[in-house]
Amino acid sequence: MTGVVDREARSTAEQPDPCDLIRSVLARVGDKWTVVVMDELRDGPRRFNELRRLVSPITQRMLTSTLRGLESDGLATRTVHPTVPPQVEYALTDSGRALLTIVKSVATWADTHLDTVYAARATLKGPKS
Amino acid sequence: MTGVVDREARSTAEQPDPCDLIRSVLARVGDKWTVVVMDELRDGPRRFNELRRLVSPITQRMLTSTLRGLESDGLATRTVHPTVPPQVEYALTDSGRALLTIVKSVATWADTHLDTVYAARATLKGPKS
DNA sequence: CTGGATCCATGTTGATACTG
DNA sequence: CAGTATCAACATGGATCCAG
Secondary structure (H helix, E strand, O other): OOOOOOOOOOOOOOOOOHHHHHHHHHHHHHOOOHHHHHHHOOOOOEEHHHHHHHOOOOOHHHHHHHHHHHHHOOOEEEEEEOOOOOEEEEEEOHHHHHHHHHHHHHHHHHHHOHHHHHHHHHHHHOOOO | OOOOOOOOOOOOOOOOOHHHHHHHHHHHHHOOOHHHHHHHOOOOOEEHHHHHHHOOOOOHHHHHHHHHHHHHOOOEEEEEEOOOOOEEEEEEOHHHHHHHHHHHHHHHHHHHOHHHHHHHHHHHHOOOO
16 A cells, blocks of 8 residues: 555654555455345444344344444444334444445456456456467 | 345346356455555465565465465466476466555555554453453 | 344364475 | 465354343
8 A cells, every 4th residue: 555645744643554544444345244234234223123123134243233333333323213123323423424435446346347347257267279 | 135136237248147246256355465565466476485585474375375266267378388397487467456456445444444444353352341 | 023043064374284 | 585384273143041
């Protein structure tokens, strides 16, 4: 990532390392469920089981852990409504929304370069030896 | 990813599923080494052990596997020079370069939202109970 | 309804040694 | 130089059961 983020620029609040953060973000959007969940939050807040249904075959454990991940990076918020039965709403933050936009540009990239990718994969499989 | 890629649009060459491809790309850039390696290829071709040194504590096994991954998605090329000792050069393709650009926008995002992320992480750790 | 806790199968990574 | 092969450590995800 040289040249992308000035590692020594920010004066005092020198947290771990910007590069680590970048990697952790990439790892997060690279995991199995995060992006799908974020995408389901694009139109507004969703409740836990609502997401569970929308994201189809995700397990509770994974949904919980995915949401905790989003929350812990400030990409989504968790709002508990003290009703009975309990209701919990999740919503994207502005940060999350901004990141989702970037992720969608990856989707666009994929769409644009479909041929390249499949061609490359096919070549490695069996170019007729 | 609803709305990003029209799942049914492309007529005949219906490979697996664009969504799968998107996920596989996200997973690739989300892994530990891919982006770092790509970034080292940004200024031109590099040889195997050259990359090995540049990417510091990467193991041969991981470098090989990372490069194979890039190659298999058409993000980088592998050129063998039949000299002795053998020389192998890796270079980004145009696709790879385009993807790297997008990834760098994630880096920019991270830089912009540093505060949000760290604040969220700190909040989850110990908001003074 | 929301989610914590546990167990377990599987995949991924690193260390190390060996090869054309 | 540029890999491959093997094995062990670890992380990840799913299934299941329990609880506020």
